[in-house]
Amino acid sequence: MASASAPRDAPPVVGIGIVGYGMMGKAHCYGYTLAPHVRPLACRPRLCVISGRNRAAVAQAARSYGVKRAVGDWRALVEAPEVEIVDICTPPGTHAEIVAAAAVAGKAVICEKPLAADYADARRAVDAVNAAGVPNAIGFNYRRLPAVSLMKQMIDEGRIGEPRLWRGTWLSDEFLDPEIPFDWRFRRTLGASTIADLGAHLIDLAGWMVGEVVAVAAQSKTYVSARRDPKSGASAEVDVEDASAALLRFRSGAVGVLETAKIAPCRPCDFVVEVNGTDGTLRFDYARLNELWYGDVRDSSHLYGMRRLRAEHASHPETAGWWPIGQGIGYGASFVNQAADLLQGWPHGKWTPDLAAGLEVQAVCTAIEQAAREERWLEVADVIANATV
Numbered sequence: 588m589a590s591a592s593a594p595r596d597a598p599p600v601v602g603i604g605i606v607g608y609g610m611m612g613k614a615h616c617y618g619y620t621l622a623p624h625v626r627p628l629a630c631r632p633r634l635c636v637i638s639g640r641n642r643a644a645v646a647q648a649a650r651s652y653g654v655k656r657a658v659g660d661w662r663a664l665v666e667a668p669e670v671e672i673v674d675i676c677t678p679p680g681t682h683a684e685i686v687a688a689a690a691v692a693g694k695a696v697i698c699e700k701p702l703a704a705d706y707a708d709a710r711r712a713v714d715a716v717n718a719a720g721v722p723n724a725i726g727f728n729y730r731r732l733p734a735v736s737l738m739k740q741m742i743d744e745g746r747i748g749e750p751r752l753w754r755g756t757w758l759s760d761e762f763l764d765p766e767i768p769f770d771w772r773f774r775r776t777l778g779a780s781t782i783a784d785l786g787a788h789l790i791d792l793a794g795w796m797v798g799e800v801v802a803v804a805a806q807s808k809t810y811v812s813a814r815r816d817p818k819s820g821a822s823a824e825v826d827v828e829d830a831s832a833a834l835l836r837f838r839s840g841a842v843g844v845l846e847t848a849k850i851a852p853c854r855p856c857d858f859v860v861e862v863n864g865t866d867g868t869l870r871f872d873y874a875r876l877n878e879l880w881y882g883d884v885r886d887s888s889h890l891y892g893m894r895r896l897r898a899e900h901a902s903h904p905e906t907a908g909w910w911p912i913g914q915g916i917g918y919g920a921s922f923v924n925q926a927a928d929l930l931q932g933w934p935h936g937k938w939t940p941d942l943a944a945g946l947e948v949q950a951v952c953t954a955i956e957q958a959a960r961e962e963r964w965l966e967v968a969d970v971i972a973n974a975t976v
């Protein structure tokens with residue numbers, strides 16, 4: 588649909604609907620707004636509709652984020668004829684139903700991680716987009732950071748040899764204070780486990796860089812098991828773990844360690860991914876997100892140690908259209924790159940990572956959750972075979 592004022596050779600408009608106006612609703616709107624600034628796209632993303640249950644708040648969000656229209660019910664957004672892509676930014680437990688409705692309406696779907704709060708719902712979401720044959724993508728935005736993408740590229744190039752050890756740690760303190768009131772993040776059916784919330788990104792990166800995770804062992808712990816519900820004033824049960832640690836076995840024979848915690852004092856959103864191969868080591872530390880640490884045993888012995896690469900060089904992946912090296916490419920850029928990567932060839936081209944990738948991650952999360960409950964090793968395939976669908 589071309590607007591009257593657009594130049595004759597302007598690419599066609601694609602209408603976007605954003606479900607949810609919280610942190611991710613804001614981040615995704617930012618991504619669509621800036622994507623055409625960094626890269627020539629096959630279309631012009633237009634923020635048409637945003638939905639939310641609080642009418643005043645969603646109307647304000649529409650004004651702030653530059654969205655044309657606000658609606659109170661996501662169903663009205665899915666049905667809006669001008670919306671071609673439904674972008675879901677609500678809590679995990681709401682995702683599957685919205686994905687399915689969008690797919691049935693023939694809309695393309697972009698869904699925030701984790702795909703769902705449990706495996707059965709995630710499976711339903713993937714079945715729905717497959718049945719409808721609509722383009723679909725999961726919001727693993729950290730793949731779009733230059734340093735993370737460079738890490739994957741260097742592993743594929745064989746620069747660390749055969750990966751043997753994978754290590755991922757995500758530490759935050761968002762659950763530390765027992766006085767933090769109850770909200771959706773503390774109810775597993777809505778917010779998913781901490782393993783799925785924080786771990787989904789890391790498990791995605793593990794699968795992307797090292798391959799399929801086939802077996803897991805784990806332990807989890809909840810320290811604050813009840814919180815005050817601000818609406819009723821009553822005590823509400825928390826069924827989401829505060830911290831979890833897992834061991835992973837990859838199909839390749841590599842082994843891994845995954846730690847996720849929301850009660851790590853003074854750690855805001857600190858994540859680290861490290862891969863040790865037969866010939867070298869790569870390490871990414873999110874607090875220094877424009878850097879990648881690299882050590883190569885094939886170096887001359889007097890160069891022994893880890894060197895710091897500046898992962899914002901124009902030759903690096905996901906830097907196209909950004910600032911000259913040295914200026915920094917940040918968190919927000921991952922959402923701009925996500926929008927640009929997906930819309931670059933719209934409506935053609937396969938979107939990646941897709942919801943099926945989100946389902947694979949959900950399978951590992953589900954296996955870790957069960958392994959922690961049973962305190963033993965589990966094969967991911969066995970857990971999935973027994974998952975209720």
Ligand SMILES: NC(=O)c1ccc[n+]([C@@H]2O[C@H](COP(=O)([O-])OP(=O)(O)OC[C@H]3O[C@@H](n4cnc5c(N)ncnc54)[C@H](O)[C@@H]3O)[C@@H](O)[C@H]2O)c1
Nearest residue numbers: 607608609610611612639640676677678679699700701771
């Ligand atoms: N990729 C990332 O970096 C990243 C970062 C944070 C969150 N997330 C994911 O994005 C999704 C949304 O998280 P957020 O941080 O934007 O949350 P948020 O609390 O800031 O916003 C949630 C939005 O969903 C709406 N909503 C709809 N149904 C709801 C319900 N039943 N309960 C509560 N809110 C409901 C809220 O009104 C609000 O608009 C989650 O899946 C989360 O895991 C991803």
